[in-house]
Amino acid sequence: QVQLVESGGGLVQAGDSLRLSCAASGRTFSSRYVMAWFRQAPGKERVFVAASSWSAGTTYYADSVKGRFTISRDNSKTTVYLQMNSLKPEDTAVYYCAAGGTVQYAQESYTYWGQGTQVTVST
Numbered sequence: 221q222v223q224l225v226e227s228g229g230g231l232v233q234a235g236d237s238l239r240l241s242c243a244a245s246g247r248t249f250s251s252r253y254v255m256a257w258f259r260q261a262p263g264k265e266r267v268f269v270a271a272s273s274w275s276a277g278t279t280y281y282a283d284s285v286k287g288r289f290t291i292s293r294d295n296s297k298t299t300v301y302l303q304m305n306s307l308k309p310e311d312t313a314v315y316y317c318a319a320g321g322t323v324q325y326a327q328e329s330y331t332y333w334g335q336g337t338q339v340t341v342s343t
Contacts, residue, residue, distance in 0.1 A: 222246035222332045224317045229337030232307055236341070240302040242317030242334055249332075250274075251297035254321045256330065259313035259339075266316065271324035272300060280324045285311075307341045314338050 228240040242255065256271035270291040271280045279291050290303040300317060315338075320331035 222249045222319065224319060224332055224334035226315065226317045226334045226337040229315060229339045231340045231342065233342050234307060234309055236307050237303070237305045238307060238339060239304065240315055240317075240337060240339070242300045242302075244298045244300075244319055244332075249298065249319070253319045253332075254324055255293065255300040256280075256318045256321055256324060257291065257300070257302045258316045258318060258327055259311075260316070260336075261310075261313040266327060268325040268327065269315070270302060271321065282325075304339070307339075309341045309343050312339060312341050 223245050224242055226242045232238055252274040257269040258266050259269050260266040268282050269285055270289055272291045272293055274297055288306045292301045314336040316336045317334040318330035321329045323329040
């Protein structure tokens with residue numbers, strides 16, 4: 221089993237920064253898994269935000285967050301971060317961590333999911 225635990229969400233004002241963390245554990249977790257972040261805004265479908273290859277040498281971003289968000293991994297490759305700068309009200313969503321994907325932006329390709337952490341950006 222693999223567990224993904226997100227943390228770092230909260231309520232911030234527009235223009236602020238926030239860093240999300242996702243810690244992976246479990247006997248079957250591989251540090252070579254692609255890890256990613258998705259988000260789901262109220263009343264909308266869950267969408268891709270960012271993904272990182274196992275080495276963090278290759279990263280992928282949704283157009284809506286390019287230049288503002290940065291995905292990274294720790295040296296053990298079991299924790300993934302999402303640094304979110306210049307936050308906008310439209311970034312308000314539940315952010316989910318995912319691991320094990322084969323197609324970085326395709327949520328259906330991911331095997332493991334966290335429970336999500338709420339990010340709310342006020343005006």
